[in-house]
Amino acid sequence: MDPSIDHASSSSKPRNTHAKSKPSVTSRSIDSRATKKQEPPLTATETSPEVLEQHSVSSHITQKTKNKKKKQPEPRFYPSPTNTFYTAPLYTEAKQSFSDCASTLNVGGIDLEKMGVLTYRGSTGSDESSSSGLSNSAGYKPHRANNDKRWVAIQEVRSRVGSSLEAKDFKLVKRLGGGDIGTVYLAELIGTGETFAVKVMEKAAIAARKKLVRAQTEREILQSLDHPFLPTLYSHFETENHSCLVMEFCPGGDLHSLRQKQPGKYFPEHAARFYVAEVLLAMEYLHMLGIIYRDLKPENVLVREDGHIMLSDFDLSLRCSVSPTLVRFAATTTLESKPSSYCIQPSCIVQPDCIQPVCFTPRFLSKSKNKKKLNESARQVRPLPELMAEPTSARSMSFVGTHEYLAPEIIKGEGHGSAVDWWTFGIFLYELLFGKTPFRGDVNRATLFNVVGQPLRFPEHPSVSFAARDLIRGLLVKEPQHRLAYRRGATEIKQHPFFQSINWALIRCTNPPQVPQPVKIMDNAQSQGHGCSRSQGDAKPPTVVVDVKPSGNYLEIDFF
Numbered sequence: 001m002d003p004s005i006d007h008a009s010s011s012s013k014p015r016n017t018h019a020k021s022k023p024s025v026t027s028r029s030i031d032s033r034a035t036k037k038q039e040p041p042l043t044a045t046e047t048s049p050e051v052l053e054q055h056s057v058s059s060h061i062t063q064k065t066k067n068k069k070k071k072q073p074e075p076r077f078y079p080s081p082t083n084t085f086y087t088a089p090l091y092t093e094a095k096q097s098f099s100d101c102a103s104t105l106n107v108g109g110i111d112l113e114k115m116g117v118l119t120y121r122g123s124t125g126s127d128e129s130s131s132s133g134l135s136n137s138a139g140y141k142p143h144r145a146n147n148d149k150r151w152v153a154i155q156e157v158r159s160r161v162g163s164s165l166e167a168k169d170f171k172l173v174k175r176l177g178g179g180d181i182g183t184v185y186l187a188e189l190i191g192t193g194e195t196f197a198v199k200v201m202e203k204a205a206i207a208a209r210k211k212l213v214r215a216q217t218e219r220e221i222l223q224s225l226d227h228p229f230l231p232t233l234y235s236h237f238e239t240e241n242h243s244c245l246v247m248e249f250c251p252g253g254d255l256h257s258l259r260q261k262q263p264g265k266y267f268p269e270h271a272a273r274f275y276v277a278e279v280l281l282a283m284e285y286l287h288m289l290g291i292i293y294r295d296l297k298p299e300n301v302l303v304r305e306d307g308h309i310m311l312s313d314f315d316l317s318l319r320c321s322v323s324p325t326l327v328r329f330a331a332t333t334t335l336e337s338k339p340s341s342y343c344i345q346p347s348c349i350v351q352p353d354c355i356q357p358v359c360f361t362p363r364f365l366s367k368s369k370n371k372k373k374l375n376e377s378a379r380q381v382r383p384l385p386e387l388m389a390e391p392t393s394a395r396s397m398s399f400v401g402t403h404e405y406l407a408p409e410i411i412k413g414e415g416h417g418s419a420v421d422w423w424t425f426g427i428f429l430y431e432l433l434f435g436k437t438p439f440r441g442d443v444n445r446a447t448l449f450n451v452v453g454q455p456l457r458f459p460e461h462p463s464v465s466f467a468a469r470d471l472i473r474g475l476l477v478k479e480p481q482h483r484l485a486y487r488r489g490a491t492e493i494k495q496h497p498f499f500q501s502i503n504w505a506l507i508r509c510t511n512p513p514q515v516p517q518p519v520k521i522m523d524n525a526q527s528q529g530h531g532c533s534r535s536q537g538d539a540k541p542p543t544v545v546v547d548v549k550p551s552g553n554y555l556e557i558d559f560f
């Protein structure tokens with residue numbers, strides 16, 4: 001498959017889980033935002049730049065934003081006309097170099113690698129890798145390698161049965177939700193007590209609705225991911241009629257539901273900052289892989305059992321080629337010689353992953369004696385190259401996304417690139433902070449007009465910091481080329497004062513605003529599964545059930 005082809009373009013996507021077909025622009029179905037009125041799609045004339053421009057006052061807004069941007073601190077580096085391009089091996093080297101650098105960095109006596117912040121260890125093996133030859137990274141998932149109880153469980157079953165996982169190894173416990181191309185179930189890996197989310201897709205239905213390519217895109221993207229805030233595809237298997245993806249189960253639900261439960265239906269600023277910071281790292285990583293996500297919204301941000309997030313749903317994503325660009329070899333500047341009010345330490349900057357050694361300033365080191373230690377450690381850090389890996393040149397003409405989250409350039413049909421993700425990031429932050437999106441109209445068509453033509457406004461309530469509003473203003477610039485992060489991607493956003501308190505390197509170890517209730521475990525005598533013919537050995541009795549009526553019956557699903 002040609003990865004530069006936008007496979008989502010001919011597809012459609014409902015938020016509505018009851019919908020049979022999926023318009024490429026989705027409405028939300030489960031909350032007050034869902035548009036009730038039916039309306040005809042916009043015609044080509046209506047979406048033409050001229051017509052939309054008549055409603056536009058965006059130039060005024062943009063000018064204001066431009067002026068504001070001028071006041072921002074000088075960028076630390078500039079793409080030079082003689083950019084050196086990293087080829088894949090060099091990039092791997094950079095990663096390795098980063099790993100070396102990071103693993104030798106023992107900050108204040110704390111081994112960051114042991115803390116799980118810095119991990120570039122080899123994989124203990126992947127069920128997925130054994131069943132697929134698709135991606136070179138599919139079998140190398142260091143973030144999920146050694147410490148993941150789910151891998152251990154999978155390995156256990158595999159070694160017991162001597163083959164890859166199959167449908168009969170799982171017991172479906174509960175339906176979690178339905179998407180356009182499949183249904184997601186909570187499932188137990190029989191005999192291990194470990195739970196997974198299994199997305200079950202009916203092959204014939206997908207083929208009949210011409211969604212095969214989309215399903216394949218999602219699967220291939222999932223196979224290529226290895227990031228703490230992105231799903232791990234533990235296994236993939238086929239039955240005669242179904243194709244199944246086995247992923248981590250997120251018991252915390254999605255951020256949309258969680259927001260509804262907050263007082264006032266909006267998150268306090270510290271909580272919003274935490275969630276968007278983790279999403280930012282996930283998107284940075286995706287862009288690094290040449291994946292433009294295109295479907296950011298609270299519904300697609302799931303909360304893991306530890307309260308950290310997982311970005312889900314990749315069937316609208318666009319894959320394109322990206323060449324991480326070496327923009328500068330970092331100078332031998334140290335922390336002392338280049339102080340900064342932001343979290344910028346130019347001595348060791350590289351973006352091979354979510355982990356950036358730029359901010360090794362853990363809060364527990366903020367006292368002056370620890371600062372001294374830190375500075376000494378930083379001096380020993382080998383300077384690393386500075387990379388830019390934003391797929392800015394990618395272009396798609398697809399009309400995909402969710403109305404309230406669509407970027408103006410998508411609506412105008414001007415062709416779009418990775419900047420659409422930074423627009424949606426701005427809408428996402430706005431929604432978490434204010435409990436609503438900024439351009440929503442009474443009907444979808446009005447929403448589209450508002451996105452293109454209406455200025456950004458902030459409600460008076462709740463009161464939100466200047467930094468947060470300033471960041472949103474920078475992101476919700478109508479012209480993509482003037483939008484924050486257009487040029488240097490996530491790095492630009494990370495440097496914004498809104499994130500000043502975020503320690504990017506250690507965010508995985510930060511306490512999340514909320515940790516979901518643990519999954520209720522029931523001792524269920526009937527947990528022998530469907531058609532399980534494999535020996536259970538002396539494995540733990542199956543125990544998992546999440547708010548399923550204690551009838552003792554697991555779901556009778558004819559898939560398996």
Ligand SMILES: Nc1ncnc2c1ncn2[C@@H]1O[C@H](COP(=O)(O)OP(=O)(O)OP(=O)(O)O)[C@@H](O)[C@H]1O
Nearest residue numbers: 176177178179180181182184197248249250313315
């Ligand atoms: N890993 C998971 N853990 C817990 N719940 C999940 C998980 N993955 C999906 N879900 C739930 O299942 C529902 C369906 O997910 P799925 O990704 O198939 O569809 P979707 O998000 O509606 O989008 P699409 O139609 O594009 O597939 C989600 O809304 C979510 O509530």
